[in-house]
Amino acid sequence: MVESKGRSVPAANRGEAVRQRVIDAAERLLRHGKAEYSMRDLAAEAGVSFATPFNQFGSKAAIMHALAERRIGMMTDRYVKQPPLPNAAERVLLAVSIAAAGMLEEPVVNRAVMGWIGTAGPVPGRALTLSASLWRLALGDGNGLDEVRRKEALAILPRQLAFGFRGVLSFWTAGELANDELASSAERVATTLLLGFSKPG
Template structure:
């Protein structure tokens, strides 16, 4: 059963409470408990029943925080590689990175994506975070002329919306793992072609 008393002793002293709660939520999701209760989560994290509510407000708030973790991981992995000079190549690389993050733990990530459509007590910032990630990819390089950079400034939010759409079909089981990257690339190619023709 999740949250055995022995688990509490495995936490490092000083580990931030929010981190402990998110780590515990991921462990529950990994064990196939997508419908975990806040009581299960508190026990798994070794905190009081009220602590997850105090830190995140609701289970939806926790799932939004887990989504933010995924986007941060995408940005970290993207920043760790040398991107192509052209915007199209950078966007394609960002898609490969984003898909790889989602496929690292597909069951966990399907559960996270499937639940972030639920509103939490606080305004979610998934669109802002996702747009920031796609801005890394679209961001101007030294080799691009200023007019091209200006023309593509609205592309990141469109890519965020498109990738989220692909993820919704994937998390619902309508898009198999092997088709996530090709679907996301096809959508991005269409968007970039549209922006290039402007």
């Protein structure tokens, strides 16, 4: 336990606060166009010792993975606050719209984060797991999909939608896809995947 203003703060809570402080600092550096920041730059920005980012994350790649996970969490939070829609396809397209809009809010930051996602850290990131969870949430019980293949759709589509959205983001990150093409391209990928499990006709 650590004392804080007369109160005991569990070490785990203190550690999480430090982690968030480091992530916040990384985000500020990216926002100011410093994608090539060093761990020393990061420690100074966060107001922590040079060793702290290494102790908390192990590498810059792991920090960038944490930023990606933060973004997926933001997308999920925004999605759950929306009024419920009647069928799975509409909900998935709403999630696509929310996710694309979130990426476009800070394109400089998000392109830098996406550029690091393919870089291995000391432990695997959780972006795929969290992204699939968002699409699983949007699919819900699969109402509106073909009843015969609904169980299969719910097993397969979350990861396929995650792969599809990530693929569109990779081309956007590389500058091959303009900002105004991001949402429509992601919607077309999602629609194509959904069509395979749509009701006949």
